[in-house]
Amino acid sequence: MRGRSAGKRKSSRVENNMLGQRWPSPLFSGRSAMMHHIGVRNIIKNWGAFSALKDVNLDVREGEFLSILGPSGCGKSTLLRIIAGLEEPSGGEIFIAGQNVTLDPVWKRKIGFVFQNFALWPHLTVFRNVSMGLELRKTEKAELYNRVMEALRMVQLEALADRLPAQLSGGQQQRVALARAIVLKPAVLLLDEPLSALDKNLRQDMQVELKALQQTLGLTTIFVTHDQEEALSLSDRVVVMNKGVIEQLGTPDAIYNQPVSEYVAGFVGEACFFEGRIEGNGQAKTLRLSDGTAVPIRGNGIQVGQSAVAFVRPEWIDLNKLDISLSPGSPQGTIERLMFFGQSSDYLVRLGDRQLRVKYKSDGPRLAPGDTVALCCVARVLPGNGAAS
Ligand SMILES: Nc1ncnc2c1ncn2[C@@H]1O[C@H](COP(=O)(O)OP(=O)(O)O)[C@@H](O)[C@H]1O
Ligand SMILES: [Mg+2]
Known part of the structure; x- marks a missing residue:
């Protein structure tokens, strides 16, 4: 739903930012209501015999916050750099706002780009770091000043305009990088792991600010990250990549709860x-495991008799002490540890040759290391053998 409503965000929309100022101001409200979306068509990237992107197709909606999630080396940065025009594809086309920009240089593409390492000019003040793009475009002096100060205000740095990057914290430096991108009034914002260098608390603050700014400006945004929580919490939709291909594109909810493969299920959460x-008949279906125990399952188009792979998340599982278990046929394990995290705790449960994590539930039984437990859960069958996608 968030993705759909994002497209309706017009320049007339007025909001208060965290400083109580009203956005967008006249300076940033000139953008047309035209569909600014990004189309990635059959993009291939080869380095010699190595294939970094293998026929990637993707549509990003106007005003959407889309994350590209995947492990290091899967091709996230390469894809982003090709969209930006910083890298040439070996094949395929890029469209921005309906225009084929495949052959256009970076500066023609109306994009703002923010890198992981900020890439600020160390010898220039905050103001000059932000104004440089406008200076290169020969923007008239008064307009340049107004736009730079406005961009700095948006990222709450106007008071620090005269400082050098070295005199700023990591979070402030990243805000400068963000201001430098938005001062050019891009139609599209491309962010390559912009928060990875920040420590956890600051990263969480910046996530909130970034999302607020993106929504206020209605910017079509592609956010590259290898952090699944970050992708799930910020995005309208998430792309999960694996070795140069898109494994799944969906809402955070769909990616987390209905992954299409073992890879996505394992990467997006535990x-x-x-x-x-x-096995089973009617509604009640189970997965009969090789040790003879059975796990209740759900999923689309499950067929009795098929072999299948199903998965559970830590919070889907209830543990019952064996003597009071109501499901004698369910898998059994032994509590190995209770892991305390402050706001939550997990049990680590030994199940044959593997260990699994189960969320501690305050209304569940109190368990101690050594207790034998029955696992009560409904596992979701992955598409493929035994289920439809
Ligand atoms: N200039 C290059 N020359 C050769 N191989 C490259 C180059 N840039 C990236 N690669 C390779 O392409 C793959 C994808 O890289 P990248 O897009 O940076 O991954 P990610 O951003 O997901 O970590 C990696 O295996 C990387 O080593
Ligand atoms: Mg990268």
């Missing part, structure tokens, strides 16, 4: 997998 054969 998952415990079960392999077995589907």
Whole structure:
């Protein structure tokens, strides 16, 4: 829903930012209501025999916050740099706002780009770091000043305009990088792991600020990250990449709860997998495991008799002490540890040759290391053998 409503964000929309100022100001309200979206068509990137991107296709909606999530080396930066025009594709086309920009240089593409390492000019003040792009465009002096100060205000740095980057904290430096990108009034904001260099608390603050700024300006945004929580919490939709291909594109909810593969299920959150054969009749289906126990399952188009892989998340599992368990046929494990995290705790449970994580539930039974428990959960069958996608 968030993705759909984002497209309706027009320049007339007025909001208060965290400083109580009203946005957008006249300086940033001139953008047309035209569809600014990004189209990635059959993009291929080869370095010699190595194939970094293998026929990638993607549509980003106007005003959408889309994350590209995947492990290091899967091709996230390469894809972003190709969209920006910083890298040439070996094949395929890029469209921005309906225009084929594949052959256009970076400066023609109306994009703002923010890198992980900020890439500020160390010898220039905050003001000059932000104004440089406008200076290169020969922007008239008064307009340049107004636009730079406005961009700095948006990232709450107007008071620090005369400082050098070295006199700023990491979070402030990243805000300068953000101001430098938005001062050019881009139609599209491309962010390559912009928060990875920040420590956890600051990163969380910056996530909130970034999202607020993106929504206020209605910027179509692609955000590259290897941090699944960051991708799930910020995005309208998430792309999960694996070795140069898109494995899944969906809402955070769909990616987390209905992954299309073991890879996505395992990368996007913690998952415990079960392999077995589907049994049952009517609504109640189970997966019969090789040790003879069975796990209740759900999923689309599950077929009895098929072998299948199903998964559970730590918070889907209830643990019952064996003597009071109501499901005698369910898998059994032994509590190995209670992990305390402050706001939550997990049990680590030994299940045959593997260990799985189960969320501690305050209304559940109190368990101690050594207790034998039955696992009560409904596992979701992955598409493929035994289920439709
Ligand atoms: N200039 C280059 N020359 C050769 N290989 C490269 C180059 N840039 C990236 N690669 C390779 O392409 C793959 C994808 O890289 P990258 O897009 O940077 O991954 P990610 O951003 O997901 O970590 C990696 O295996 C990387 O080593
Ligand atoms: Mg990268």
